[in-house]
Amino acid sequence: MSLDQQLRAYIDGSAGPIELKEITEVVHDHPLPSPADSSTSPSRRWALTLAAVVTLVVCLGAVLLANRLGIDNTNRVATEPVRGDSSLAQIVGTWTLVDSGSETFPTAANDAAARIRKVVATDLGYFALGSEQSDQGTSASLWRSPDGVDWQRAQDQPFEGVRAATGGGTTSIALHDIVKFAGRYFLVGTHGSGTAAPIVYTSEDGDTWVEEAVTDDRFGLLIFGGMAATSDALVVAANTATGFDETDLSLGPVLWRTTDGISWTQSTPETFSDTDYIAAMTPQGSTLVAVGVTTTDTTRNETPKSKASAWISEDDGESWTTASMQPNVPTLDASSLNLVADTQSELLLATGSSYDLPLDPWTAEIDVRYWTSTDGSTWVEQKLDGEVEPGALPNVLVTDRGRHVLTAAAPSSDGTKFIERFWSANGRSKPKAFSSPAGEDGWLADVFTVDGEFFAIFETTQSADGPSPPPRIWRLN
């Protein structure tokens, strides 16, 4: 059999044709409301969904905690200070490109392209977690910066991929977060599907990283849920499936915990069930807070439902209790959930997107949700006034010195691309404040703050003629 024939057999054999009636019949069952209905009930839009998988996706949110310095009155971002019932900050600035281009994130190979997943602020400076992609494959990578603009590859890059259990290929490690605990810095990553496992590296100086033995277990699927530390324990949360086949793919959180930074224990607290999904975790004083979703109906092509959930632990992650976060949200997109704790306002903030069933991420009127809490147990949903662009999806929530910024991806007016935009929470209809150069298609990798200034890393998708362009750094002026 020729290679061409094999390709056809592989693709069509693994994913058979979609029948027209799969599309049309379901939509007929859930028609759109008339324009008149829409004007009086704008959130009631129905569409086909295959969104049972939505609770399986990775949390895109960033957790960036501000340092404790005083407010810099030279910044030019118009903001409202956060109060107990506050809305998010308004952004009226413009974004300018500040990096030098292709060498902003140096790579080991000349033909490799840097990809940034997240920027983490530590007392050692800033770390960019990402990967380097080339014809030879993808490998995890780490960069350091003193100021968020000048980046250097970390000296030590021990993040070698592992061979997949289901095939001969090597799967890359995905790096997720860095947290300081017990005088050392812990970098958490996960192996890819098929050989999924949490992997933790430690460092004392940010340059030399040593892999720690967390577990010998391998999981059929593992989606990172969060890493957070109190003064007495460090906890890593993930959503896992223990089996390697479809008969045992129910997800449920698994936690790994250490009190000394050396010995780890694995647990599945009874509080969590296989319908729970942890999307983000943060400390607030001695309390650990996690937010996520609980799936209440996973019937495919029916009406999948999930509600926002929160859990807290007051014994350093050993036991957890459930907090009722938002019972009235019809369905929550786990991938959009973000959680941050702001030290100045002593507030926990969470964002996510919800939608009337079923999910249509492009055209449905998705409600951007925003909650605050003072203790993780009781959450208050804050009202967000103003119009929202259809299809806008929250991406990143940043807090800095009592100011909070929500970003979202919004479709362009002609619907041909999605552009990352910054939104103020109490004025989501504010004009676009950010886009890539010339409106290139791409995505916002992360937003971070340096001395009160907001920076954004934007990744454009592969250009028409040539390799993928490098990530670019923008600063809000």
Next chain:
Amino acid sequence: MAKGDEEAFAAFFADAEPKLRRALVAGYGPDVGRDAAAEALTLGWRDWVRVSQMQNPAGYLYRAGERWARRQKPRGVALLAGTTTEPLHFEPGLESALNHLSLRQRQVVVLVSGFGLSHAEAAELLGLSRSSIQNHVERGMTKLRHHLGAPL
């Protein structure tokens, strides 16, 4: 939807479904890729009056499907997960070999070499230039043959 619009969509569907599904499956794996194609086509059906006026409806829906697929898959992991359970009609190492290609290379190799799309058709669907398609085909096929141990 008017009868004429339904017929127009059906004609569009017949042409676009295989391309969208194969491109997205090649890029994001069988499960996510097929669901993404279904989601994209549903968008097209629901909003056909507007989509049909676009210069490149299939390209628009591909982008919508890609956006959906990206939200399901963390970046940086193997895109094909070895889930095929059907009797193999291809080399056992094909899936692994495809994993050595970049996402774009996989898509282009599958569409052009596997299913015979012209460079222009693939370029229009994926939003790439023809020269970029040519580049992906050459590099992708070279890597694919290398990893399969096939003659170059």
